[in-house]
Amino acid sequence: MSNSSDLHVDRVLRAASGVVPSSDTPDSLIHRSWHRCYHQHGLDPADCFDPCVESASRVRTSRERMEEYLQVARSGMEQLFKHVVDLGYVLLLTDAEGITIDYIGNDTWARDAQRFGLYLGANWQEHIAGTNGIGTCIQEQTALTCHSADHFYANNTGLSCSTTPLFHPDGRLMGVLDVSAQAQSDARESQHLALHLTRLYGRMIEDATFMRHFRDRWILRLATNWALVDVTGDMLLAFDADGVLLGASAAARQWLRALPPRRGADAVVGRHLMDLFDCTMDDIWRLARAPDAMERSLLSLVDQRSYFSSVIVPRVRAVGDGPLREAAEPAASVPVGAALRRLAGEDRKMRALQHQAQRLANRRINILIQGETGSGKEVFARALHESSERRHKPFVAVNCAAIPESLIESELFGYTAGTFTGARSRGMKGLIVQAHGGTLFLDEIGDMPLHLQTRLLRVLSEHEVLPLGAEQPVRVELTVVAASHRDLRQAIAAGTFREDLYYRLCGATLLLPSLRERQDLDYLIHLILEEEGREAGVPAAISDEAMALLRRCPWPGNIRQLRNALRYGLALCDEAGILTEHLPPEIGAGMPHAAPTLQAPPAAPMADRPAPPPAMAAARPPEAERLQALLHAHRWNITAVAAKTGQCRTTIYRQMKRFGIVSPVDAGNTPH
Known part of the structure; x- marks a missing residue:
């Protein structure tokens, strides 16, 4: 062994025997790798490194599995190679296990490159090849240069390698992009430009893979330069029509992990855009409709940073109501809790809904469940709670349509002693406070009076409740699951439901199918x-x-x-x-042993029906006509109508008041 090799081995062993550095400087990354190679992998820097080459079938299997990634990466590599070909570099692309699956070579030193192991099938994992650009990049999950004497084995010190990890849109490591050459200088700084280009093209490959992976989803692109926002972005976020995050680029994931605990946990999927930006979803949709970058907004993030933004429209969208509907895609497979799993058999829609709900169960995101009356919204909400980490905390269900309007405020927000006549002597803890730490289920949220919607909005935005008669608010932490059989967008248009509350509640929307x-x-x-x-x-x-x-x-x-x-x-x-x-008569009608079918009494003649107020007669919605027909069919028996529709009597009375429907008794007539 030559003197230079002896010196290298001695240097590696001294560093490997010392304290493991914790900083992320280039030297500390290399020294940590030396320590791993010597103590964990049992490698000896004095040994002669012999490249380990995997079989052709192993390489073929990896290439077939990563076909889409390879197509994008190869295009990026070809562009990068044009910049470095005259400098004597070769390019390698590996899978997540450090096996070279693509290579662009330089004819001037092809033989030397093969001697160093720079060709297809070479395995560069750190426990095999010691400290090297690819294997150490996989271990440290960061871009780095492994230059000359940085290598663990003495016979690899003639190489200089700059590498960057490539991440899949779901956060998994896809592989490593490597730019290697024969070492020409003793200084690692000589490879600064090579490392910069490797990072740049690695980022381009990642972003192109992200765009391709989420081509059927909405993508929000953020950039610090307005002129480049349509070309490249500092961060990419994919989301669905409800504003729920489906994926984030590597840079965006890094930013999300840096957010305070209240705003951002480690997970990405399931978070709502409105938890990340100080804007409304309407601002996001306006970006999607903007004709060019000059008109696009400067969005403010929750950490006070601002970015120029553009929205990329899905390539495939389903025909639906407005610009917010995109092509449906089943949620990715996740372990579904027993309570949710029990709610459905092999129904495709419910299976997809269960997976979506499970992914949302532990997120700090409010959920809106919509579905027809009787479709199981409360049962689904309770199962979602029981499948979450909050299962040992309270689940408090409130039927906003069943509580008399005069009592909703005190029931929800509570009150202090002596607030009003008839109140409990010690006051009462409201249902919202009772749900602290758990789940508050607001059924038939569309029936909540407007003035209480304003108070609920403050609770959701400030996480505080001010009981009636109290001077100091009470801090609450909870997840709100709301439900309605109504189309709340129609209620917003009619002025009966607040738009800002709607966007606070529908961090994610789950649509239950009818039976x-x-x-x-x-x-x-x-x-x-x-x-x-x-x-x-x-x-x-x-x-x-x-x-x-x-x-x-x-x-x-x-x-x-x-x-x-x-x-x-x-x-x-x-x-x-x-x-x-x-079986009940209406189920068994026409069967041999079925009981006689009960016929509803004939509806009162149109002449006997009280005329609606002039304001209602001009444009009465279809649901008002259906309600009036039911009331006549049941001879104005409110209890019977409530049972027929699956609602409570209070809701029926409230609907009659809203639509201006007056019973014949109240109008001074007697029904026939």
Whole structure:
């Protein structure tokens, strides 16, 4: 061994035997690697490094698995090679395991490059090749230069390598881009330009992969230079039509991890854009409609930094209501909690919804559940809570339509002693405070009065509750899950629901399918029979004929109607289980043993109906007409209408007041 080799080995061993440096200077990165190679991998710097080459089938398998990544990376490598070809460099691309899967060479020193192991199939993992640009880059997950004597093995000191890690849009390491040459100078600083170019093109490859991966999603591009915002971005964020984050570029992930704990945890997916920017979703959608960068906004982030921004529209969008609808894509597979998993069989829509809900369960993000009456919104909300890390904290459910309007404020926000006549002597803790640390479920949020919407908005924005009669607010930390069967956007247009509250509530929107849309009716029937039969202490069997009858029902009342029908059947059946004659009359109409179908009384003649107020007669919404028809069909029996629609009597009265519907009794008439 030559004197220079002896000196190198001695230097490596002295550094490896010392204290492991914790800083991230170039020297400390190299010294940490030497320490790992000697103590963890059991390597000897005096040994002669012999390149380890994987089989052709192993390389082919890796290339096939990473085909899309390779296509993008190869284009970037070809562009980079044009800048360094005259300087004697070769380019390598590896997978996440350090195996070279692509190579662009330099004919002037091709033989020497092969001697050093710079060719396809070479394995540059640190535990095999010692300290080197690729293996150490994989270990440290950062761009670096491994120049000459930085290498662990003495016979690799003739190399100079600059590398950068390449990350997938989901944060996984894809591989490493490497620019290598024969070492010409003793100074690592001589490779500064090579390292800069490697980082630059590595970033371009990452961003191009990100754009391709999320080509069917909305992408927010952020740049410090307005003239370049349409060309390149400092950060990229992919999101869906509800503003929920689906992915972030490596630079954006680094920024998100640096946010204070209240705003940003380690995870990225599931966070809402409005938690990251001091703006509204309307500002984001205006960016998508802007014709050029000159008109695009300077968005302010929560850490007071500002970026020029542009929004890239999805390449494929579903036909829908407005610019916020994009092509639907199933959520990526995640472990779903038992409570959520139990809610559905093999229905594709519900499976996708379960995965989406699970990904949101532990995020500090408010959720809006929408679906028809009886579709199981509260059950889904409770399952989401039980599948979250908050499961041991309170789940407080509030039906905004069932609480009398005069009591909603005191029930939600609480009050101090002596606030009003009839109040409890010690005051009362409001439902919002009771949900501290857990989940507050606001059912039928569309029925909340406007003045209380304003107070709720303050709670969501400030995380504080001011009880009635109190002078000091109470701090609360909670996740709000709201639900409504109404289209809240229509309510916003009608002036009955605050737009700013809507965007606070719908950090993510989950749309429950109706029962008639689902493909797992049999699963739900047996699930409900098991639950109800266990509670009633009766057999949970059902005949094939009864099952066939249930399959043919359109289920306008959704799961609530199905559960009521099965409860009815269990109450009437014997040990043989539910037969067709045990099902409710409306389910068994037309069957041999079915009870007679109950016919609703004829509706009152149009002449007997009280005329609506002039303001309502001009433009009455369809739901008002449906409600009036139901009231006439049930002879103005509010209880019967409430049972038919699955709502409470208070909601029916409130709807009648809203639409100006007056019963014949109140109008001074007697129904026929």
